[in-house]
Amino acid sequence: MESIAFDAGKPRDFVAIGRLCIDLNANEINRPMEETMTFTKYVGGSPANICIGMSRLGQSAAFIGKVADDQMGRFILRYLRDNNIDTSGVTTDRTGAVTGLAFTEIKSPEECSILMYRDNVADLLLAPEEVDEALIADSKVLLVSGTALAKSPSREAVLLALRYARKHGTKVVFDIDYRPYSWASPEETAICYQLAAEKSDIIIGTREEFDMLERFDGSAARSDEATAAQWFGCRAELVVIKHGKDGSIAYGKDGSSHRGAIFPAKVIKTFGAGDSYAAGFLYGLMQGWTVGRSMAFGSASASIVISSHSCSDAMPTVRQIEDYIAASQQA
Ligand SMILES: Nc1ncnc2c1ncn2[C@@H]1O[C@H](COP(=O)(O)OP(=O)(O)O)[C@@H](O)[C@H]1O
Numbered sequence: 615m616e617s618i619a620f621d622a623g624k625p626r627d628f629v630a631i632g633r634l635c636i637d638l639n640a641n642e643i644n645r646p647m648e649e650t651m652t653f654t655k656y657v658g659g660s661p662a663n664i665c666i667g668m669s670r671l672g673q674s675a676a677f678i679g680k681v682a683d684d685q686m687g688r689f690i691l692r693y694l695r696d697n698n699i700d701t702s703g704v705t706t707d708r709t710g711a712v713t714g715l716a717f718t719e720i721k722s723p724e725e726c727s728i729l730m731y732r733d734n735v736a737d738l739l740l741a742p743e744e745v746d747e748a749l750i751a752d753s754k755v756l757l758v759s760g761t762a763l764a765k766s767p768s769r770e771a772v773l774l775a776l777r778y779a780r781k782h783g784t785k786v787v788f789d790i791d792y793r794p795y796s797w798a799s800p801e802e803t804a805i806c807y808q809l810a811a812e813k814s815d816i817i818i819g820t821r822e823e824f825d826m827l828e829r830f831d832g833s834a835a836r837s838d839e840a841t842a843a844q845w846f847g848c849r850a851e852l853v854v855i856k857h858g859k860d861g862s863i864a865y866g867k868d869g870s871s872h873r874g875a876i877f878p879a880k881v882i883k884t885f886g887a888g889d890s891y892a893a894g895f896l897y898g899l900m901q902g903w904t905v906g907r908s909m910a911f912g913s914a915s916a917s918i919v920i921s922s923h924s925c926s927d928a929m930p931t932v933r934q935i936e937d938y939i940a941a942s943q944q945a
């Protein structure tokens with residue numbers, strides 16, 4: 615498969631559904647959390663990061679989600695608007711729910727972890743009746759974050775969004791985005807993930823995330839080929855499996871496969887790699903580029919973000935990625 619066709623007649627490029635949160639990234643890096651005293655606040659949440667990435671790349675983007683009725687919620691809304699993202703699909707909670715927080719621990723470039731505070735979070739209170747059908751109908755791509763399936767009513771909201779996408783010919787990109795602390799059990803996770811994966815055109819995840827999704831589908835150690843074949847039996851036309859610093863592999867329904875190499879990076883922290891990769895990769899696909907070229911663009915985007923302190927705020931422009939690729943080719 616060389617490239618993917620999107621509905622050129624739709625006015626908006628991209629809409630994402632899922633969580634809008636706050637990242638608090640350790641300022642004193644290369645230390646355990648116990649010894650970290652100060653943090654910098656950024657907008658976070660994997661689908662928010664990808665949406666910001668798409669907007670930085672010049673794509674018209676919108677978000678469907680829910681924020682808390684507090685200073686953090688207002689900060690998120692303002693940041694999205696400042697980044698040219700249509701927030702008409704973002705509602706504000708009125709029940710006293712809070713904004714999800716992700717404190718990041720940067721012990722070393724290889725050893726990063728995230729401490730999440732996600733009790734009573736507003737993002738998981740998005741209700742089906744708050745999903746704007748027209749926003750999905752008017753967008754070429756709907757990006758679904760798997761974490762939004764973790765609880766009702768957000769779970770039903772996402773399933774309805776998938777239905778709207780199908781009805782209106784909007785391509786669905788499913789980013790598995792597994793965050794264990796959001797889920798009651800691995801069994802619940804696998805079953806909900808399957809409901810979304812079987813309705814998706816492009817599925818992106820790490821090997822570990824696909825293993826979670828395919829928990830009931832055979833042996834523990836599944837090959838990437840077996841994973842791709844399973845989802846081609848449903849609706850998928852492209853399955854992308856990410857392998858950290860070992861790069862990525864994309865399988866096309868036509869039997870093709872493409873390996874994505876990595877670009878050198880002065881790694882500060884590894885989180886944000888997947889989100890920036892997704893933004894760069896999807897941007898490439900939406901330009902009609904080949905899968906291979908789109909993967910390279912995504913990998914370079916990831917290297918820029920992991921060499922930076924934030925995820926959302928560090929999302930690069932097309933020019934930055936092109937310059938990064940050119941510089942690494944000269945080195
Ligand atoms: N240490 C690294 N150096 C350079 N690129 C990296 C590194 N880690 C990840 N990447 C890039 O980011 C992509 C996604 O990273 P990965 O860690 O697999 O996803 P996630 O962040 O979702 O777990 C990889 O395919 C690769 O292109």
Ligand SMILES: O=C(O)C[C@@H](O)[C@H](O)C(=O)COP(=O)(O)O
Nearest residue numbers: 658659660885886887888889925
């Ligand atoms: O997704 C979150 O809630 C936290 C993110 O904002 C965070 O920065 C992160 O973990 C990024 O995830 P990744 O791109 O999958 O590494």
